[in-house]
Amino acid sequence: MSRKLVYFDINGYSEPIRYMLHYGGLKFEDVRYLRKEWPIKEVKDSLPYGQLPIYEEDGRTLNQSIAIARYVASQTGLLPADLWEQAKLDAAVLNVYDVVKKLANYFFEKDPVKKEEAKKDLDEGIVYYFSRFEKELKAGGGHFGGKLTWADFVLIGGVELLNYHLKDAKHKDYPAIAALISKIHALPGVKEYLAKRGPYV
Numbered sequence: 001m002s003r004k005l006v007y008f009d010i011n012g013y014s015e016p017i018r019y020m021l022h023y024g025g026l027k028f029e030d031v032r033y034l035r036k037e038w039p040i041k042e043v044k045d046s047l048p049y050g051q052l053p054i055y056e057e058d059g060r061t062l063n064q065s066i067a068i069a070r071y072v073a074s075q076t077g078l079l080p081a082d083l084w085e086q087a088k089l090d091a092a093v094l095n096v097y098d099v100v101k102k103l104a105n106y107f108f109e110k111d112p113v114k115k116e117e118a119k120k121d122l123d124e125g126i127v128y129y130f131s132r133f134e135k136e137l138k139a140g141g142g143h144f145g146g147k148l149t150w151a152d153f154v155l156i157g158g159v160e161l162l163n164y165h166l167k168d169a170k171h172k173d174y175p176a177i178a179a180l181i182s183k184i185h186a187l188p189g190v191k192e193y194l195a196k197r198g199p200y201v
């Protein structure tokens, strides 16, 4: 089976997907376009919605990082069979993306007044969402939904993205989130990948 994950030379939206692929021991081509060379017109024009990441498997193409993460989870034992459990995890992932979206709103805002408002919304959003993630993780014995799933990987990916761009360990007052980061970083496959990867970029 051929698998390819195509993204940029950053961790960003693809990192939880890379973690899952490595954890699952699935061989894949990790294609990373240089941001400084983007847009490469012929590549961008060939993408279903002009954006990355995309995931290719045996000639089929999937876009949208959540859809890719969910599919990869289904191939790596990280998506439970029960439909209610699946829906609860979808909700957890969308909650993570809701707070990550606040980072994007802040990051891409050009107007200085609106940027300040977006920063306030982001700072408040981090406290609001992280305290709820913390509660959910504690109720689930350290995981969303009681066991290791793709929602845990997506949460870690989101926290790392926020931390990197805000130059701060935003999860430091949330012990269950911190423990989950350590746990995922120590998983077989992920640990070896991280040792080779180096720092988050």
Ligand SMILES: N[C@@H](CCC(=O)N[C@@H](CS)C(=O)NCC(=O)O)C(=O)O
Residues within 6 Å of the ligand: 012, 013, 039, 044, 050, 051, 052, 053, 063, 064, 065, 066
């Ligand atoms: N909703 C999409 C968003 C994808 C997205 O925003 N991709 C950005 C990089 S993180 C991109 O491709 N930017 C380059 C461009 O738009 O040309 C997803 O989650 O995959």
